[in-house]
Amino acid sequence: MTKAHRAAGIAKPITPHSLRHAFTTHLLESGTDVRRIQLLLGHRSLATTSRYLKITTSTVCATTSPLDLLPEVAPLPSEPTPPPVF
Template sequence: MHFLACVDSLKQRTILTTAYATGLRVSEATHLKVTDIDSQRMMLRISQGKGHRDRYVMLSPAIAGVLREYWKVVRLKTWLFPGDIPGQAITTGAVELACQKAHRAACIAKPITPHSLRHAFATHLLESGTDVRRIQLLLGHRSLATTSRYLKLATSTVCATTSPRDLLPEVAPLPSEPTPTPVF
């Protein structure tokens, strides 16, 4: 993704990549701890997300590799993304600023925020065939109506949907009815 390549800080690129790859809210990404990574089960634990609920999201092999390489460089102990104040997590404002800076560097006309990465996550999952209920769980939404607001599909994706009729086996045509003889 061109946008992520324009993030010039390893920490900022890693947190924005993680947010996109997992669909996290920026506040959830900023509060990740090293111990939240479960590379055995390939999951990230989201502690006290919105609504003060814990949940797990998938940890793809690609993002696990990104996090592993990041950890090798910074060797963190507590916060995965530490802030400028010792012992504190990075702020959401710092992530927003890094996102704005990368947006300008990428020369992309459409606005990009950390939250738009969450929208892109949901939309890309839906376009690849993931069911809406699974997306709802990954995003941590209580209501399916909330999830549906995230899912803006391209018209080409909607129109490319296969009709259920096209999935049925072909049936033999019915024999044609004989033409009735005219009665005078």
């Protein structure tokens, strides 16, 4: 790991844990399901996995609401006015 760290020219210190955290963050930001991430990391509890899942604000703000995916609905026609009474 030290050899790869030097070869990559990364100035920040790295550890196996930091690589694991980066891997998890990239999976999450690319849309991978949290349950799948839990299985990949080998966690029994989702609470353990949630420690890794720190989402950037830009990712949260860029998330499309499922409601935005609904098709536009044409407005209902208004009730016809009854004819005048004689």
